[in-house]
Amino acid sequence: MLLRLPVSVSEAQECLTEGAVPIGGATLVWAGWQQDGFPDQAMSLRRLPEANVIEREALGAAVVLREIDDRVPEVLRRAAATVGTGAVRRTATVGGNLVGSTLRCLLPAALVLNARAVVLDADRVHETDLAEVLAKRHLLLGLRWREPIVSGYRKLSGEAGGPPPLIVAAAVHADGGRHLLRVAVRDGYEVLSDSIGYDAGTDTEQILNGLQGTTVGTLHAAGWAEVRHHVTELLAAPAGH
Structure with missing residues (x-):
C-alpha cells in the first residue's frame, strides 16, 4: 500500500482523483484492512495545513484528539478528552471520529456549536452541514463555528462491552x-439535538420547561434528568467557560 501525504489542497485533490483512500488516524480502518485487504493507495491529511488548524472558531480534521486544548471551546475540549484511552487519543483524529466512527463522541459537541463542515472534493472545497457529511461520508477538512458564550460536555461512565454511555x-x-x-x-447510537431561544434573565426553570417541549424532551426519564442537571449547571457558569 502506498501512503500519500499531500501538503496542499490541489495535491490532496489529485490523490482523490487517483483513487487514494482517506485514512484519518487509521485507528478504525486498520483492523478492517487486515481482514479484507489493503487498498493500493491511502491518503493522510496530517501534513495538510488546512486540516491541522486549532483555533477558537476552527478545528482541522487531521488534528489528533490529544492535541485539542483550551484554544477551542470547552465543549469540544472535554469531548476530545473522553474519547477512548490515552493511546487512542494519541492517534485518532477529528475527522476519523466524526465521519469514520459509529460512536462519534465529538458529534454532540459540534452540533451545539452549530458547526459547519469544510469538505474537500476532487474539484472544490466547500462548506456544508454536518448531516450531509455524515450521510455522504465526505472527506472532512475541518469544522468552523461562532464562539459561544458558554459551553459544556458531560459523558456518563459506561460498562466495558455495554452500550455507548450517554453524552x-x-x-x-x-x-x-x-x-x-x-x-x-x-x-x-442515536443523537438528538434541538435549541431554544430566551431573553437574558429568564429563569432557568422556564428555559428547561421550554426545552422539554423540543426533540430533546422526548428522552427517557433518566436521560432527561441528565440534561436537566447539565443545563442547570451550564446556565449558572460564568461566560467563557
Whole structure:
C-alpha cells in the first residue's frame, strides 16, 4: 500500500482523483484492512495545513484528539478528552471520529456549536452541514463555528462491552439581543439535538420547561434528568467557560 501525504489542497485533490483512500488516524480502518485487504493507495491529511488548524472558531480534521486544548471551546475540549484511552487519543483524529466512527463522541459537541463542515472534493472545497457529511461520508477538512458564550460536555461512565454511555452537550450563543441554548444528546447510537431561544434573565426553570417541549424532551426519564442537571449547571457558569 502506498501512503500519500499531500501538503496542499490541489495535491490532496489529485490523490482523490487517483483513487487514494482517506485514512484519518487509521485507528478504525486498520483492523478492517487486515481482514479484507489493503487498498493500493491511502491518503493522510496530517501534513495538510488546512486540516491541522486549532483555533477558537476552527478545528482541522487531521488534528489528533490529544492535541485539542483550551484554544477551542470547552465543549469540544472535554469531548476530545473522553474519547477512548490515552493511546487512542494519541492517534485518532477529528475527522476519523466524526465521519469514520459509529460512536462519534465529538458529534454532540459540534452540533451545539452549530458547526459547519469544510469538505474537500476532487474539484472544490466547500462548506456544508454536518448531516450531509455524515450521510455522504465526505472527506472532512475541518469544522468552523461562532464562539459561544458558554459551553459544556458531560459523558456518563459506561460498562466495558455495554452500550455507548450517554453524552450531553450544550452551548449558549448570542442571538441578536437574546440568547440561544443548543443541546445535543447521544443516547445509544442515536443523537438528538434541538435549541431554544430566551431573553437574558429568564429563569432557568422556564428555559428547561421550554426545552422539554423540543426533540430533546422526548428522552427517557433518566436521560432527561441528565440534561436537566447539565443545563442547570451550564446556565449558572460564568461566560467563557
